[in-house]
Amino acid sequence: GENVEQHPSTLSVQEGDSAVIKCTYSDSASNYFPWYKQELGKGPQLIIDIRSNVGEKKDQRIAVTLNKTAKHFSLHITETQPEDSAVYFCAASKAGGYQKVTFGTGTKLQVIP
Amino acid sequence: SAVISQKPSRDICQRGTSLTIQCQVDSQVTMMFWYRQQPGQSLTLIATANQGSEATYESGFVIDKFPISRPNLTFSTLTVSNMSPEDSSIYLCSVDRPSGKGGNIQYFGAGTRLSVL
Numbered sequence: 216g217e218n219v220e221q222h223p224s225t226l227s228v229q230e231g232d233s234a235v236i237k238c239t240y241s242d243s244a245s246n247y248f249p250w251y252k253q254e255l256g257k258g259p260q261l262i263i264d265i266r267s268n269v270g271e272k273k274d275q276r277i278a279v280t281l282n283k284t285a286k287h288f289s290l291h292i293t294e295t296q297p298e299d300s301a302v303y304f305c306a307a308s309k310a311g312g313y314q315k316v317t318f319g320t321g322t323k324l325q326v327i328p
Numbered sequence: 329s330a331v332i333s334q335k336p337s338r339d340i341c342q343r344g345t346s347l348t349i350q351c352q353v354d355s356q357v358t359m360m361f362w363y364r365q366q367p368g369q370s371l372t373l374i375a376t377a378n379q380g381s382e383a384t385y386e387s388g389f390v391i392d393k394f395p396i397s398r399p400n401l402t403f404s405t406l407t408v409s410n411m412s413p414e415d416s417s418i419y420l421c422s423v424d425r426p427s428g429k430g431g432n433i434q435y436f437g438a439g440t441r442l443s444v445l
Contacts, residue, residue, distance in 0.1 A: 249433065258332075258420055258436030259371070264427060304370065308432070316434055318371045 217242040219307050221319030228295050229327050236322045238305035239287040245307040248288050249316075250279060253302045262303075263290070266310070295326045330354060330423050334437035341411055341444050348407045349440045351421030356401035361422040362394070365439070371420065377404045411444045418442070 218241040228234050240248075246267035251259035265272045265279045265288065272279050276295075281288040292299055305319040331354040341347050351360065362374040374394055375385040383396040397405045408415050418439040424432035 247427070247432075249427075251434075256438065258422075258438050259434070260436070261433050264433070306434075314432070315373065316432075320370045321368075 217245055217307055217315075217317040219305060219317050219319040221305050221322060223322060224320065225323045225325070227325045227327060230295060230297060232295055234292045234295055234299070234324055234326075236290045236303055236305070236324075237287060238289070238307075238319050239285075240307040240317075241286070242307070242309075243286065244309055245317075247308050247310050247314075248279070248281060249306050249308075250277075250290050251304045251306065251318075253304065253321075255301075259304055292324075295324075297326050297328050300324055300326045330357070330425060330435040332421055332423065332435060332437035334421050334440055336440055337438060338441040339443070341442065343412055343444060345411055346407055346409045347411065347442060348405050349419055349421070351404045351406070351437055353402045353423055357423045358401070359424065360398065360404045361424070361434070362396065362404075362406045363420040363422060363436075365418040365420060367417070374406070374419075408442065411442075413444045416442055416444045 221238045249264035252262045253259040263279050265281050267283050276293050278291045303322045306316050308314045308316045333352045335350045360377045363371045365371050373386050374389045375383045377383045377396045377398040379398045379401050395407045420439045421437040422434050424434050427433045
């Protein structure tokens with residue numbers, strides 16, 4: 216089955232700096248890669264996603280890059296703000312109907328004001 | 329999108345007792361999912377619940393320990409039976425929706441934070 220590894224497990228940045236979280240996956244058939252943000256006391260919420268036919272996607276201050284050959288993808292947050300502090304999970308699945316989603320181990324991001 | 333309500337939001341239980349967690353979705357869905365999130369760890373799928381059929385459990389999870397009901401297309405319950413301190417976790421209900429780009433987006437409830445003494 217799919218295995219998703221995520222690094223780092225914790226990340227502290229100064230407000231205004233950039234944060235990068237990296238994930239690798241094992242199943243070359245995976246082709247859909249969402250990122251979730253989990254704030255304290257809440258369930259995970261989708262913040263951005265990318266399909267394997269796209270190398271990069273950007274939405275305001277967040278961007279995701281995908282290297283299908285190397286089987287790794289990354290989340291980039293620029294101009295970080297205190298409200299970006301949360302746990303971030305990457306995930307991988309296959310497209311088409313319901314496919315099991317495999318989550319990474321999570322990164323706890325702390326943005327220091 | 330989907331709005332998911334989970335009850336209770338948290339509970340403290342005694343060893344050996346059982347707790348039933350309720351999940352209500354704002355629209356009809358075919359499949360509902362139950363996840364466990366142990367402290368500081370990732371999300372692990374417990375089972376998939378389809379209305380009108382037995383739930384499908386992932387490796388390491390059994391029906392006797394985590395019985396699931398799915399009486400209609402908007403509601404499901406997960407029971408954590410004969411609890412031990414190792415069952416202390418966050419339990420999350422989830423549904424999915426097509427992303428429109430291939431792949432499905434998972435929507436989660438706020439979770440039930442369970443502590444077993």
